[in-house]
Amino acid sequence: MVQPTTSLKGPLRKRGVRLTRQRELLFEIIHNSHTHLDADRLYEIARKRDAKISRVTVYRTLKVLKQEGLIDELDLLHHEGDQHYYETRLKREHAHVVCLRCGAVQEFFGSPIQDLKDQVESDFGFKILLARTEVGGYCADCQSSGVEESGTGVKSDIDQ
Ligand SMILES: [Zn+2]
Ligand SMILES: [Zn+2]
Known part of the structure; x- marks a missing residue:
């Protein structure tokens, strides 16, 4: 098994994706998470690492990462309501x-x-x-x- 923390840069570069620091931070959080995070949870975790990150950035970044094919958006059968959950597609x-x-x-x-x-x-x-x-x-x-x-x-x- 490839260690999640080491496998991040290579695949991104291979896809020709260049991410801003905040986008990379969010992708890294999703990539290294062992659970499926929703946008609010992601925002909470990201804010502890970068106090300047905003909720809007989180939502915008999720959209970009999704368009780039780097993450999947899941509804997990809406077991907790309408929120969506994110996970890396490198998995x-x-x-x-x-x-x-x-x-x-x-x-x-x-x-x-x-x-x-x-x-x-x-x-x-x-x-x-x-x-x-x-x-x-x-x-x-x-x-x-x-x-x-x-x-x-x-x-x-x-x-x-
Ligand atoms: Zn149960
Ligand atoms: Zn999963």
Whole structure:
């Protein structure tokens, strides 16, 4: 595995992207984050490192980084409302597994994601540029604390 902190400059230069210091700071925060940050969270973290950064800069930068294909914008099934979350596209392709109760987000890496894309490309003669896989449900912790929705029939199937 490549260390996230060392892999930043190379890929940027390879894409011919030159970022201003503030943009680079934001990209670095997204790149090194182990969670999926929304714009507010990003702003809070960035402000601790550069007191001059503004909320407007954060929003504008997210737009630029997205256009440059450096980051992905995710809604993570809107489990917490309307906000969007950002992550670097330098990361290996993965699916997001979202708990709709506690909001925990886990990342699934693995060949099925690539298999799905390969199959879509061959079945539809499609050239995929972008794919997002999101799975929603209840995590193991939430299930064991008994949050299953009534009316799903899941519980009675198991209990019978
Ligand atoms: Zn949960
Ligand atoms: Zn992710």
